[in-house]
Amino acid sequence: MNTVLESKDLCKYYGKGENVVKAVHNASIAIKQGEFVTILGKSGSGKSTLLHMLGGLDTPTGGKVLINGKDIFGLKEEELTVFRRxxxxFVFQAYNLISSxxxxxxxxxxxGLDNRQFDKEFIRDIIATLGIDSKIHNLPYTLSGGQQQRVAIARALSVKPDIILADEPTGxxxxxxGEEVIGLLKMSALKYGQTLVMITHDEExxxxxxxxxxxxxxxxxxx
Known part of the structure; x- marks a missing residue:
């Protein structure tokens, strides 16, 4: 299998001199296509910072992130935005759905943000797989937390990405x-052939x- 996501000596430092905080220090990982990898760590261990850099949401102090061999921080800002999209x-703990x-x-x-036509059959299949097909006309505030997280997962899958990055999705x-959502996330990634990287503090x-x-x-x- 090909390596789809790789970091080399990735660092994120805050402050200077004696006050420097090494949130991420020389993190080198390689994740293969189709793998499901969890990054386990306590609060403050640097795992969210690492995940945000792997997804191009945060800029490293040093090191590289390669996606399909491409150095994402070698891209211009607009190019990185399109590449990331x-x-x-992304699946976040806070769902980040638009309430209106x-x-x-x-x-x-x-x-739509990418000005592309969407595959209605594919979207309907995702929604059915995640068990929210009866909720497509609902506004987010009418849904339970579990249902909102399913919508967030469906949104992440909708663009047919190579990689799903999930930031404490059961928090x-x-x-x-939470167990139900993780099972669905794993099943969906397997069904659609995606690589799944999830951070969690939960050993189980x-x-x-x-x-x-x-x-x-x-x-x-x-x-």
Whole structure:
């Protein structure tokens, strides 16, 4: 299998001199196409910072991120925005749905932002797979937390990205709903052939992955 996502000596430092904080320090990882990898770490370990850099949402102090061999921080800002929108699907703890538009409109929004036609059959299949087909006309506030997170997952999958990056996707859910959402996320990524990278502080959730990376004090290692 090809390596789809790679970081080389990735660093993110804040402050200077004696006050420097090494949020991420020399993190080098390689993730293959179709893998499900969890990055396990306590709050403050640097895992969210790492994930944001892997997705091009935050700029590193040093090092590289390669997606399909392309150095994403070698791209101009506009090029990176388009690349990110087409290649990466993000699932956040806070859902980040737009409250004024319905479920269907939230799901297809990233495709519209890219001025592309969307594949209605593919979108309907995602929505059915995630069990929210009866909610497509609902506004987000009428949904439960678990349903809102399913909408967020559908939105991430809608652009047919190579990589799904999930930032504590069960953080606002009870344990039963959280396990259900993780199962759906794993099933969806497997069904659509996507690479899934998820950060979590939950040991049980981490065990569901193909591989676990552990983050401590800005450094990362294999479990």
């Amino acid at each position: 087409r290649k990466i699907g 538009i319905n479920v269907w409109e939230n799901v297809v929004l990233p495709i 606002n859910l009870d344990s039963r709903t 959730i981490a065990q569901i992955a193909d591989r676990i990376l552990v983050m401590e004090d800005g450094g990362i290692r294999e479990r």
